[in-house]
Amino acid sequence: MPEPEPTAPSPEEIRRRNVEFFLDRAEEALHQGLLIYPAGASAYDYYLRARQLDPDNRRAAGGIQAIVIEFVERARNALRKRSFGEVNTYLSRAEELAPGNPLVMEVRAQLARELSRARQDLPQGESLELPVGQLDAKSDAVVALLHRAAERIRNDGLRVIIVARTDAEGRWIYQQLREAVPGYRVRGDIKLGSPPRLLLQLGGNTE
Structure with a gap:
């Protein structure tokens, strides 16, 4: 008796597999430090593809939040070194991923205060x-x-x-x-x- 032909995966199963694929690739890129570059192969890009297929996916949302937090931490480290240009660069990247993020707004306020102090510390010339x-x-x-x-x-x-x-x-x-x-x-x-x-x-x- 011939064996029954395997059943083709349903559209829902294909979608679920693709979501898992993109999430795995995102976490691999995140582990390698490929946060937003290279374009199309970064952790952010893979998380974004997963969310396009599954808008409520918690792993994708959490991964994007992890990238934002990483940029905020880099901004804080740069602020401690008073590297104000770097602070602004990292915060701008975080804002592109998560507009209105409260962590970004908090560090942005700290940057404004430090810039004000720096102007007072440096006499005009x-x-x-x-x-x-x-x-x-x-x-x-x-x-x-x-x-x-x-x-x-x-x-x-x-x-x-x-x-x-x-x-x-x-x-x-x-x-x-x-x-x-x-x-x-x-x-x-x-x-x-x-x-x-x-x-x-x-x-x-x-x-």
Whole structure:
């Protein structure tokens, strides 16, 4: 007696299997740190596909919430380092995934307070921004920019506040300023902040 042919899966069974497939791929991508990139193969993209097939799926909703929380935590860490540009980047990504999320709004408020304090901590002066990419590479172009700034500091008797993302970066910038004007004492201070820049102020050397 011939065996009965297997029954084809129902549309509901196909949908359920696809949901499970996308959820498994999402969690694998999440484990690898592929939160929103690459496009089409990120944890967020897979969770989104699962939700399109099953809008009330709790695993998909929880996974997207986990991604939002990860970006919020990264923003908080950046805020502790006073890397304000990074904070805004992470919060913007979180807001794209979950508009109006209370955690994002809370950190956004903290960022506003820290920016206000930073403005009070940094006296007004002419701001000279340092290109981040060139600064990271310690390129000849940024060294030349710092040398020109040092000559102006010496010639105009200015004081400088170096705003840097890290202590090491601030010390490197100060070293470039000193080496550009040997024998001259560059007066100033280093403060952590972002974006990196020089604040040139009156009241430097009077010698």
